[in-house]
Amino acid sequence: MEQKNIMIGLEIHGYLETKEKLFCKCKNFHDMKQIKPNTNICPICTGQPGCKPMLPNSSAINKILEIGLMLNCKPNLIENNKPLIFQRKHYSWPDMPSGYQKTISGSHSTPPVEKGEFLGIRITEAHLEEDPAAWNPETGNIDYNRAGAPLVEIVTEPDFKSAEEVEQWLRQLILTLSYIKALNKDAGIKADVNVNIKGISKRTEIKNVNSITEIVKAINSEIKRHELAKPQQQETRRWNSEKNKTELMRLKEQAEDYRFIPDPDLPAIKITKSLIKKIKKSLPESPMQKLEKIIKHHKINKQDAEVLTKNLEIVELFEKVIEKIPPQIALPWITVEWLGVLNYNKKTMDDVKINPQHIIELLKLIEQNKITPLKAKDILRKFIPTSFSPMEEAKKHESISDEKEIEKIIDNIIKNNQKSVSDYKTGEQKALNFLIGQVMQATNKRADFLTVKKILEKELK
Numbered sequence: 001m002e003q004k005n006i007m008i009g010l011e012i013h014g015y016l017e018t019k020e021k022l023f024c025k026c027k028n029f030h031d032m033k034q035i036k037p038n039t040n041i042c043p044i045c046t047g048q049p050g051c052k053p054m055l056p057n058s059s060a061i062n063k064i065l066e067i068g069l070m071l072n073c074k075p076n077l078i079e080n081n082k083p084l085i086f087q088r089k090h091y092s093w094p095d096m097p098s099g100y101q102k103t104i105s106g107s108h109s110t111p112p113v114e115k116g117e118f119l120g121i122r123i124t125e126a127h128l129e130e131d132p133a134a135w136n137p138e139t140g141n142i143d144y145n146r147a148g149a150p151l152v153e154i155v156t157e158p159d160f161k162s163a164e165e166v167e168q169w170l171r172q173l174i175l176t177l178s179y180i181k182a183l184n185k186d187a188g189i190k191a192d193v194n195v196n197i198k199g200i201s202k203r204t205e206i207k208n209v210n211s212i213t214e215i216v217k218a219i220n221s222e223i224k225r226h227e228l229a230k231p232q233q234q235e236t237r238r239w240n241s242e243k244n245k246t247e248l249m250r251l252k253e254q255a256e257d258y259r260f261i262p263d264p265d266l267p268a269i270k271i272t273k274s275l276i277k278k279i280k281k282s283l284p285e286s287p288m289q290k291l292e293k294i295i296k297h298h299k300i301n302k303q304d305a306e307v308l309t310k311n312l313e314i315v316e317l318f319e320k321v322i323e324k325i326p327p328q329i330a331l332p333w334i335t336v337e338w339l340g341v342l343n344y345n346k347k348t349m350d351d352v353k354i355n356p357q358h359i360i361e362l363l364k365l366i367e368q369n370k371i372t373p374l375k376a377k378d379i380l381r382k383f384i385p386t387s388f389s390p391m392e393e394a395k396k397h398e399s400i401s402d403e404k405e406i407e408k409i410i411d412n413i414i415k416n417n418q419k420s421v422s423d424y425k426t427g428e429q430k431a432l433n434f435l436i437g438q439v440m441q442a443t444n445k446r447a448d449f450l451t452v453k454k455i456l457e458k459e460l461k
Helices: 058-070 163-178 212-229 273-282 287-298 302-309 312-321 327-344 356-367 373-381 391-396 403-416 418-425 429-442 449-460
Strands: 006-015 087-090 100-103 113-118 121-130 150-156 189-197 204-210 235-240 245-251
Touching: 006 163, 058 113, 058 121, 058 150, 058 163, 058 273, 100 121, 113 163, 163 189, 163 212, 163 287, 189 212, 204 212, 204 245, 212 235, 212 245, 287 302, 287 312, 302 312, 302 327, 312 327, 312 356, 327 356, 327 373, 356 373, 356 391, 373 391, 403 418, 403 429, 403 449, 418 429, 418 449, 429 449
Parallel strands: 204 235
Antiparallel strands: 006 150, 006 189, 087 100, 113 121, 121 150, 189 204, 235 245
């Protein structure tokens, strides 16, 4: 089967990073599973009779617009007579007690943003809706903690030709949206995947596939099914990860099956030119733009540049540091040492307060031979959770570069470690490293490493 005949489209769902749910004041926690079931609820998000929704969360509206602009979409403005109207999408499942979902989508709906393009894939639209509850059909249990949480749905055209292309594109999408802190990073994404083979089979929608890995598996499995079975009816299927295949849920619904109607309890949302202008000014460069600039302007190789651009706060820290420090010197201290400190402490840049000036001061102290790189690493570890000026710390640990002073220390180390001296003279290289370590320990890492190594090798001959 020629790859060009395969058509894959995505409907990507992600939890928006907001403090509260979409229509009430309940918290929008990072992980709803971490709290006791049905404790983060109110009459609004559980659909109690007579309860009206509050006005939509303005943070969620702004996040949708930011996402659209990062994906080169066109916002629908009130100046163009395009108000955004929440509609009721009707269906009878226990996870939606009101019997309908509030969404800016559906028949005759105007999405907040539409007609975009991201890395060669056309974006049909991105819209906003509320999340249903978590329902377990096997036990019948329902947890309403996440009911009403704001969801973005990004809909693509069927432009993908393979699961591998989908995987690469999704990883870049998540990275790009992380730059604007749009999606809840702990909740991950899920997608409805549409697959068909042009002229051979009808479109199948695979519902709620969690994680990029499972999305790739589901696509590859469904392509094989379409090549063999050539289904001629539109179907809605689920992904069974244990059996590694899709299973029929129902024949595909049409839009009229949901009986979309405008929600009478919610006013139209008016997106203005001035709001879009304000949001555009606040947006960062995309990861691709950052990558290109770092490689071109700072002569950083692509591999190191990709490490930097995986996190906006890291690359911005690097850009501020290299205003005063040469990029090639700053690079390993950011991508290796500082990232190593964060990983060891299980922290992200969101968890710490780091002043770029403190990194600059630290690197200048090394450059001026006032402290050794080893001592600088010790100071860097103390920058968790808040950085500080290393000047005072450096005064206590000024480097020792005077060769005569180092020679005295080395003579004492040799006298007290005769076995290691003998081992080195018989060809044991590890013995030299041990002796260097003893000198560094004796000087509290203040001695210059290269000077110590040079003098030791000379003395041991």
